[in-house]
Amino acid sequence: MTKEDYKGMWVFAEQENGVIEGTVFELLAKAGELKAHNGEEVIAVLLGSGVEGLIPSLFAHGAEKVVVADHPALKEYSARPYQQALTQLAKKHSPSMILYGATPLGRDLAPRMMVSLETGLTADAIDLGYDEDGTFIRPHRLTAEKYSHISSLTNADLR
Amino acid sequence: MKILVYVKQVPDTDDVRLDPKTGNLLREGVKSILNPLDANAIEAALQLREKHGGTVAAVCMGPPQAEEALKKALGMGCDEAYLLSDRAFGGADTLATSYTLAKAAEKIGEYDLLLFGRHAIDGDTAQTGPAVAAQLGIPQITLAGSISVEDGWVCCDRMLGDMRQRVRAKLPAAVTVCGDINKPRYATPINIMKASKKPRSTWNAADLGCEASRIGVPGSPSSTKGLFEPEKHNADTVYFTGELDAMIKAFADMLQSEHII
Numbered sequence: 001m002t003k004e005d006y007k008g009m010w011v012f013a014e015q016e017n018g019v020i021e022g023t024v025f026e027l028l029a030k031a032g033e034l035k036a037h038n039g040e041e042v043i044a045v046l047l048g049s050g051v052e053g054l055i056p057s058l059f060a061h062g063a064e065k066v067v068v069a070d071h072p073a074l075k076e077y078s079a080r081p082y083q084q085a086l087t088q089l090a091k092k093h094s095p096s097m098i099l100y101g102a103t104p105l106g107r108d109l110a111p112r113m114m115v116s117l118e119t120g121l122t123a124d125a126i127d128l129g130y131d132e133d134g135t136f137i138r139p140h141r142l143t144a145e146k147y148s149h150i151s152s153l154t155n156a157d158l159r
Numbered sequence: 160m161k162i163l164v165y166v167k168q169v170p171d172t173d174d175v176r177l178d179p180k181t182g183n184l185l186r187e188g189v190k191s192i193l194n195p196l197d198a199n200a201i202e203a204a205l206q207l208r209e210k211h212g213g214t215v216a217a218v219c220m221g222p223p224q225a226e227e228a229l230k231k232a233l234g235m236g237c238d239e240a241y242l243l244s245d246r247a248f249g250g251a252d253t254l255a256t257s258y259t260l261a262k263a264a265e266k267i268g269e270y271d272l273l274l275f276g277r278h279a280i281d282g283d284t285a286q287t288g289p290a291v292a293a294q295l296g297i298p299q300i301t302l303a304g305s306i307s308v309e310d311g312w313v314c315c316d317r318m319l320g321d322m323r324q325r326v327r328a329k330l331p332a333a334v335t336v337c338g339d340i341n342k343p344r345y346a347t348p349i350n351i352m353k354a355s356k357k358p359r360s361t362w363n364a365a366d367l368g369c370e371a372s373r374i375g376v377p378g379s380p381s382s383t384k385g386l387f388e389p390e391k392h393n394a395d396t397v398y399f400t401g402e403l404d405a406m407i408k409a410f411a412d413m414l415q416s417e418h419i420i
Contacts, residue, residue, distance in 0.1 A: 079289070079299055104319050108301045111286035114254055115293035120381030121253060123284035131384070 001094065009034060010095040012086070013046040013058055013066075014105055016077065020054055023101030028062040030128055031099060037130050040096060041065055047085055049075035067093065082109055087116040099128075160213035160308065162204045163264055164237065164274045165291070166197040168221050168228040169281040193228045196276025198235070198343035200336050203306050204274050205236045205344070211308060213271075214238045218263050220248060220256065223361075233354035234346030241267065245363035247375045253282075255378035257290030262367040264295060272313060273333040277302060285335070292333035299333040300326055304340050 009031040014021040024044070031042040044063035046054060049072050058066050069085045086109070090098065098113065100106035102124050114121040170189045204215040217232035219225050220243040229240040243263055251259065264270055273295075275288035285301070292299035303315035304323060308330070317324040318337050328334075346354075364374055372378060397413070399406040414420045 079292075083293065104302055104317070107285050108289060108299070111253065111257075111289035112293035112299075114286065115257060115290050118254065118380070120379075121284075121286060122381060123282075123286060 006096040008095040010098040013044040025061040027099045083112040167194045168225040200274040202343040234351040239358040242361045250376040252379035253286040261294035275335045288335035298328040
């Protein structure tokens with residue numbers, strides 16, 4: 001597969017006890033902005049047990065499609081079951097990127113996803129965009145706000 | 160119990176400045192220190208060893224001078240040290256780093272617990288611990304504010320901002336620790352003297368059996384494009400003076416012209 005075969009911007013729709021984490025809506029909005037550049041679909045990915053009631057709010061906040069994994073094993077967050085479920089979905093649907101909120105849960109899960117999908121991962125992005133060559137870039141903030149830097153992915157998010 | 164503590168040598172960020180012309184980090188004269196949270200991880204490991212017996216090994220990836228971080232770990236009381244050093248490791252992102260660190264764990268073998276500082280003060284990604292756990296296919300506990308081991312399980316309180324969450328994971332497991340988990344001990348002169356006699360190994364990519372395509376720059380899907388200082392926003396202050404009515408009118412006019420009302 002080449003870079004062009006990976007399509008769709010995934011937003012990991014973090015939820016706990018049936019409440020969607022606030023940053024999910026921010027990420028959906030940001031993915032909507034990126035769509036102007038890449039024309040890709042904004043897709044929310046919802047993992048949990050008995051979470052179908054949360055789907056309408058994801059559509060209301062800009063998701064064009066919602067992928068749901070509803071299973072009793074996903075009721076409470078645990079790194080390995082979530083990693084396994086999300087990896088299976090990502091390998092099946094090949095998104096071009098996955099966005100996570102930099103929450104305790106997002107920080108717990110995203111590095112494991114980086115390993116299962118062999119992708120790049122940038123922590124603490126404060127913006128997302130494309131540079132003049134069309135490479136996806138993510139400026140992020142570093143400790144003590146002394147300096148920031150732009151990380152650029154050479155191989156897109158999935159390879 | 161066999162505990163591996165992963166440590167990193169980092170620039171002292173109180174000392175870090177950017178070259179205003181090139182935007183590069185000014186590294187000259189910036190001293191290197193043991194990543195502060197890694198000292199908490201070492202302390203946690205030493206306390207567990209005191210309670211349950213076993214050994215604590217410190218593992219560090221870096222250039223030859225990263226030996227200093229390992230000396231500090233030995234001086235605090237770790238039993239042995241492994242330096243993973245090879246020019247081919249240079250430029251590694253967190254994916255390539257986690258692969259290399261996991262290869263070291265596999266070579267050391269028979270580990271029960273991997274300990275990490277929650278994040279390093281230079282990169283600040285907090286990805287390495289969970290990524291190594293994923294490479295090894297073992298469970299993890301991030302943000303640990305306490306740690307204990309019972310009957311083959313590691314139990315921790317996770318520090319989640321306004322709440323603590325008590326969790327456990329079956330050994331072998333990886334744990335990343337927060338700064339409030341303990342107060343790291345000092346390296347005592349006697350321990351520093353003993354440190355020079357403790358076993359130390361230096362391993363390169365071939366020693367670890369690393370695939371060349373998975374380490375350093377070739378193994379890193381992400382790279383740094385550049386560095387910049389955050390923009391400073393200076394807000395303009397507008398003063399209204401004169402009679403109260405005139406000030407109110409001027410204020411209202413301004414709000415209207417800015418389309419706020």
